Amino acid sequence: MKRISKKIITFSLLFCGLTFSCKDLTELNENPNGVGTESVNPNLILPTVLTEAAKIYVDLGYQNIAGVVQHTQKDAWATEHNDYEWGGDQSWNKYYDVLRNNDLLYNRAVEMKFEYHQGVALVMKSFMFGLITDLWGDAPYTNALKGELGGTDNITPVFDDQSVIYAGIIADLEKANTLLSKSKGEYAGIVDNVDVYYSGDPVKWRKMANSLLLRYYMRISSKQPDIAKAGIEKIIANADKYPLILANTDDATMGFAGNSQNDSWPADTVFDASGSNYRRLKMCATFVEKLQALKDPRLAIWANKVQVPLVVDASLPAGTDKIVDGKRMLSPDKVGSAQIDTDPEYVGLPPSFSALPSAYNLNPTPGQTSYNPHVSFLNNMYKLAKGPLLRVRMISAAEVHFILAEAALKGWAAGSAKTHYEEAIKASFNTWTVSNSYAAYMAQPGVVFDNTLRQIIEQKWIAGWTAATEAWFDYRRTGFPELKAGPSAKRQVLPVRFYYMRDEININKANAQQALSKLQITSFSQADQENSPWSKQWLIQGTNKPW
Structure with missing residues (x-):
């Protein structure tokens, strides 16, 4: 693991200087640009940990994982996103890079007796290790961050069992809950504007810690139901000791400064002058059609209406293909056997549609530089x-x-399933500024609570727009929504994990091979054998899910 180097601490100073007012920090170090790890103030590390972790998360949930769960598809450069052509180099280096900085944050906070920073660091440690084990399975954990201490065990660490990692995450979040249980005035060293999630509010961090506890208890619920049940019931029964994120004002979120490509929304057109990253990304037809079926007002917040609808009219003369009043009028012979969508408002791109997805809906400009006016843009x-x-x-x-x-x-x-279901949708509607439509939406036959897991997970999938990783992990665990791979997908079913990267297998061979041997080969693993996105990690082995 020594190849995973720390980011230079001065990045924190640069980010602070560009994005926030960090003049409060100048009194803490006479020469901040030259500060060493042995004396660095935790407030100089915190922005890097928070921003880099958040960017990793949104890149997953707005890019390739959004493709897996069919929130989005791409109509060019699409094989990774649409078809699961991931190759063998899905690197976790940047995840461990965040964790190494976070480890320094925690250790310095312990040395300086900054309990708030200790609690925050444990929350972020749990979040990042949670992502790693969720995505890959077994992973270096106990000895993962000790490469600089010397010794073979530290530079080629063992892979901990996935169950051990989840247990460690839960223990760290319990510890964070205790560390963050004081009032703000009782903590030393808090600088509000370096905390880009909660502005130095320990109460909100404590809610995040306990909400993550719920996430990971539910994650293991199929494998360790007794532990999950006891953990969740303990949290609910002791609301004063385990406060939760139950209102939008407590959501753990991060905005963007928008000063450079590095601190802006991914795939924006401000710093991508060509606009190609935005242009290629379309909402998936699976998602669009579900939202339309439920008359969901969030669709208009997330997508544009199609620019030029298709109209197929049998009364038109053969060979007709012309624009009339902003619509493309077609005689049936011009359509032939092509798969098309004539919805006049919203059209999504079908999942893994073909090797040339840009050709969908009779796009007049198929290819890598296509501009398809017949499919909705975001x-x-x-x-x-x-x-x-x-x-x-x-x-x-x-x-x-x-x-x-x-x-x-x-x-x-855990309370009333119906009440929590309704409150969940209300919270999502509040987030996306459509709360005025909530009552009408909830009155629909397809939305009124039907007491099924299918409905809960489908609505959670919808609410997870731009944060699709949780939808993927729920799909693996429950089989919902019942998503189907498209005709050009690499396999007939959706993948369930990331590849271990080749460098890890080559450099840390013995330990990596041990981890690989514990993956369950399925009929979809094929030539990849153990190290396949279709081999099952411990979490879903023996569950008969998701396929």
Whole structure:
């Protein structure tokens, strides 16, 4: 693991200087640009940990994982996003890079007796290791961050069992809950404007810690139901000791400064002058059609209406293909056997549609530089570098209520499943500024609570827009939504994990091979054998999910 180097601490200073007012910090170090790890103030490390973790999370949930769960598809450069052509180099280096900085943050906070920073560091440690084990399975954990201490065990660490990592995450979040239980005035060293999530508020960090506890208890619920049940019921029964994110104002989110490509919304057109990254990304037809079926007002917040609808009219003369009043009028012979969507408002791109997805819906300009006026583009706000709705959403009130709805549906003492289901949707509507439509939406037959896990997870999938990783992990665990791979996908079913990267297998061979041997080969693993996105990690082995 020694190849995973620390980011230079001065990046924190640069980020602070560009994005926030950090003049409060100048008194802490006479020469901040030359500060060493042995004397660095935790407030200089904190922005790097928070911003880099958030960017990793949104890059997953707005890019390739959004493709897996069919929130989005791409109509060019699409094989990774649409077809799961991931190759063998899905690196976790940047994840461990954040963790190494976070480890320094924690150790310096212990040395300086900054309990608030210790609590925050444990929350972020849990979040990042949670992502690693969720995505890959077994991973270096106990000895993962000790490469600089010397010794073979530290530079080629063992892979801990996935169950051990989840247990460690839960223990660290319990410890964070205790460390963050004081009033703000009782802590030393808090500088509000370097905390880009919660502005130095320990109460909100404590809620994030306990909400993540719920996330990981539910994550292990199929494998360790007794532990999950006891953990969630303990949290609900002791609300004063375990406060949760139950309102939008407590959501763990991060906005963007919009000063450069590095601190802007991904795939914006401000710093991508060609606009190609925005132009290629389309909402998936699976998602669009579900939203339309439910008359969901969030669709208009997330996507634009199609620019030029298709109209097929049998009364037109053969060979007709012309624009009339902003519509493309076609005689049936001009369509032939092509798969098309004539919806006059919103058209999504079908999942893994073909090797040339840009050709969908009779696009007149297919190819890598296509501009398809017959498929809906994402909302114009996603062209911007920053904005009130352009936020990384690490964990939210909507997610917490959905978790509690599922727990209650299992018969656990978590309150009313119906109430939590309704509160979850309300929280999402509040987030996306459509709260005025909430009552009408909830009155629809397809939305009125039907007491099924399918409905809870489908609504959670919808609410997870731009934060699709949780939707993927829920799909693996429950089989919902019932997503189907498209005709050009690498396999007939959706993948369930990331590849271990080749460098790890080559450099840390013995330990990597041990981890690989514990993956369950499935009929979809094929030539990849153990190290396949279709081999099952411990978390879903023996569950008969998701396929």
